[in-house]
Amino acid sequence: MTVFLLRRLLQAAAVVLVMSLLVFLGVYAIGDPVEILISPEADQIERERAIKALGLDLPLWQQYLVFLGNALRGDLGRSFVFNEPALRLILDRMPATLELAVGATILALLIGLPLGLYAGLRPHSPVSKGILAGSILGFSLPTFWVGLMLIMVFAVQLGWLPSTGRGETVTVLGMRWSFLTRDGLAHMIMPMVNLSLFKISLIIRLTRAGVRETMLMDYVKFARAKGLSPARITLVHVFKNILIPVVTVVGLEFGGTIAFSVVTESVFAWPGMGKLIIDSINVLDRPVMVAYLMVIVLMFITINLVVDITYSVLDPRVRLEGK
Amino acid sequence: MSSTTAGAPPVAAAPRVETPFRRFVSEFAESRLALFGLVVFAVIVLVAVLAPWIAPQDPYDLAQLDIMDGRLEPGSVGGSGITHWLGTDDQGRDMLSGILYGLRISLTVGAGSAILACVVGASLGMLAAYAGGRTDSLIMRLVDLQLSFPAILAALMILAFLGKGILNVVIALVVVEWAYYARTVRGTALVERRREYIEAAQCLALPTRRIIFRHLLPNCLPPLIVVGTMQVARAIALEATLSFLGLGVPITEPSLGLLIANGYEYMLSGKYWISFYPGIALLVTIVSINLVGDQLRDVLNPRLKK
Numbered sequence: 001m002t003v004f005l006l007r008r009l010l011q012a013a014a015v016v017l018v019m020s021l022l023v024f025l026g027v028y029a030i031g032d033p034v035e036i037l038i039s040p041e042a043d044q045i046e047r048e049r050a051i052k053a054l055g056l057d058l059p060l061w062q063q064y065l066v067f068l069g070n071a072l073r074g075d076l077g078r079s080f081v082f083n084e085p086a087l088r089l090i091l092d093r094m095p096a097t098l099e100l101a102v103g104a105t106i107l108a109l110l111i112g113l114p115l116g117l118y119a120g121l122r123p124h125s126p127v128s129k130g131i132l133a134g135s136i137l138g139f140s141l142p143t144f145w146v147g148l149m150l151i152m153v154f155a156v157q158l159g160w161l162p163s164t165g166r167g168e169t170v171t172v173l174g175m176r177w178s179f180l181t182r183d184g185l186a187h188m189i190m191p192m193v194n195l196s197l198f199k200i201s202l203i204i205r206l207t208r209a210g211v212r213e214t215m216l217m218d219y220v221k222f223a224r225a226k227g228l229s230p231a232r233i234t235l236v237h238v239f240k241n242i243l244i245p246v247v248t249v250v251g252l253e254f255g256g257t258i259a260f261s262v263v264t265e266s267v268f269a270w271p272g273m274g275k276l277i278i279d280s281i282n283v284l285d286r287p288v289m290v291a292y293l294m295v296i297v298l299m300f301i302t303i304n305l306v307v308d309i310t311y312s313v314l315d316p317r318v319r320l321e322g323k
Numbered sequence: 324m325s326s327t328t329a330g331a332p333p334v335a336a337a338p339r340v341e342t343p344f345r346r347f348v349s350e351f352a353e354s355r356l357a358l359f360g361l362v363v364f365a366v367i368v369l370v371a372v373l374a375p376w377i378a379p380q381d382p383y384d385l386a387q388l389d390i391m392d393g394r395l396e397p398g399s400v401g402g403s404g405i406t407h408w409l410g411t412d413d414q415g416r417d418m419l420s421g422i423l424y425g426l427r428i429s430l431t432v433g434a435g436s437a438i439l440a441c442v443v444g445a446s447l448g449m450l451a452a453y454a455g456g457r458t459d460s461l462i463m464r465l466v467d468l469q470l471s472f473p474a475i476l477a478a479l480m481i482l483a484f485l486g487k488g489i490l491n492v493v494i495a496l497v498v499v500e501w502a503y504y505a506r507t508v509r510g511t512a513l514v515e516r517r518r519e520y521i522e523a524a525q526c527l528a529l530p531t532r533r534i535i536f537r538h539l540l541p542n543c544l545p546p547l548i549v550v551g552t553m554q555v556a557r558a559i560a561l562e563a564t565l566s567f568l569g570l571g572v573p574i575t576e577p578s579l580g581l582l583i584a585n586g587y588e589y590m591l592s593g594k595y596w597i598s599f600y601p602g603i604a605l606l607v608t609i610v611s612i613n614l615v616g617d618q619l620r621d622v623l624n625p626r627l628k629k
Contacts (some may be wrong), residue, residue: 018468026480068475136613136617140556140606140609141606141609143564144580144583145567145583145605145606146604148590148598151590151591152590152595152598152599155591156591156595157593163591200543218352255473259472259473259476260473260569261477262475262476262479263475263564263567264566267587277479278570281482281483282569289483293480300471300472304471321353
């Protein structure tokens with residue numbers, strides 16, 4: 001186990017290194033670093049000084065080492081626009097994105113699991129076919145357009161829900177959260193539904209496929225032969241077994257949800273990391289872009305690592321395969 | 324289904340000779356929904372191709388636009404005497420015409436990037452399967468790396484560095500999509516290359532290139548077609564999303580995503596049609612492709628054969 005853990009950690013570190021190199025090359029090699037890192041309003045003397053200070057007169061590999069060293073100390077540059085450390089800006093916005101992503105995941109599970117279960121148990125009923133057709137629609141609907149339609153119906157025409165911003169927030173553990181206030185929660189509903197749409201479809205399909213497979217297993221037949229009630233078979237024997245793949249995929253998808261919140265946040269003007277990165281790209285605030293990318297990379301690698309390790313704990317075959 | 328590729332049914336068709344292609348067609352047609360999807364998609368492609376001849380107005384021709392016609396409701400008649408069935412946008416552009424022309428761009432970008440990604444991905448996947456060893460593990464590592472990051476994020480970053488433009492969007496889409504093709508082709512090719520017909524070809528001392536392109540590749544096509552269909556739909560959706568975020572196609576070449584983005588600010592004042600109809604066009608396109616792809620997967624997947 002220790003060897004496995006160590007190897008996975010080393011691999012993760014290698015990926016971080018590769019990604020940092022890619023980001024570095026993206027910023028430094030594709031664009032003109034002077035233009036990127038020094039505010040365009042700076043005059044000639046300031047530029048010269050900044051080039052010296054940033055070490056841009058050094059050879060590229062030395063610059064990379066400097067960049068890496070700074071990154072390790074948590075220094076990913078300062079935002080031109082906000083004149084604040086880029087990393088802090090992103091961490092400030094992170095709770096907004098996290099609460100949206102977590103909310104969307106919970107919502108998707110609450111809706112997707114029962115629907116998928118039903119569709120799997122009664123594959124030929126018209127309701128199941130409707131659920132399945134709905135899930136195809138959920139995969140096909142462009143998220144941003146659904147967001148616009150939600151705003152049109154619930155904010156503009158019915159006037160039930162607010163369409164932009166986070167609403168009232170409460171500070172807990174030094175971070176501002178919306179889901180703890182009534183107003184904040186009302187602001188969260190539409191973005192949350194919007195973000196969960198794709199996941200609901202995914203969970204419906206996974207659950208349905210899982211149920212149909214599991215229902216044919218011998219242990220289900222045996223449970224039925226023992227005379228257990230259908231409800232007990234469904235909830236205890238079938239449901240427990242399909243939960244493992246579903247939870248794995250949902251866990252892996254969590255990173256995707258955070259990434260995709262870029263779209264939802266832009267539609268609903270939700271002040272999270274995603275909105276920040278789009279705004280930063282539009283004004284070419286590159287230090288923020290770099291910092292966002294590095295934070296996301298770290299997040300992804302952590303998620304993958306956690307899922308991998310959990311998997312190897314649950315299923316020893318994964319662990320032994322590499323030997 | 325070893326040597327026959329799709330197409331070319333026998334000319335002197337004796338009543339009901341079953342060829343693999345015919346079997347494929349009849350199996351595909353078993354699903355009415357898929358057939359419907361195919362018809363809808365064909366119509367969409369047709370109107371997109373014919374847009375310059377059937378659109379009421381040329382949305383690129385500034386002389387035909389009148390700012391006085393801006394934001395007209397669906398069904399109203401503009402100053403130039405055209406009935407705007409789907410309304411007009413803020414520039415006085417007829418939405419129906421805008422959608423027809425926008426479809427051209429969306430479809431071109433979607434199909435173009437899917438084909439390019441297919442060529443790149445299939446080549447690399449084939450190389451990985453055929454070369455094996457270190458080449459294989461290097462390529463597959465790259466695939467894993469690519470697939471572990473969400474497409475939207477990777478595309479966003481590439482466009483942030485490259486800037487707007489149709490070509491840049493295509494590049495970004497190819498970069499985020501090639502891995503799916505590579506993985507699919509490698510998986511199939513690994514199985515196929517152990518088959519006897521490949522062994523036979525090798526015994527005949529055919530050149531490697533010939534074995535790969537004439538023997539191995541045609542037999543890897545079915546899963547590739549399925550992935551390709553799905554990826555076209557994904558590419559169209561992704562392009563629309565990127566354009567909506569303002570990072571995709573330039574304003575001079577409005578795809579459906581950009582049309583929707585244009586209507587965003589008018590949404591709050593109740594002028595829904597500027598965003599609504601292009602979205603419907605986008606939705607119908609994507610759903611029809613997915614319906615076809617779903618059925619293709621069922622038909623072409625040998626594991627599901629009864």
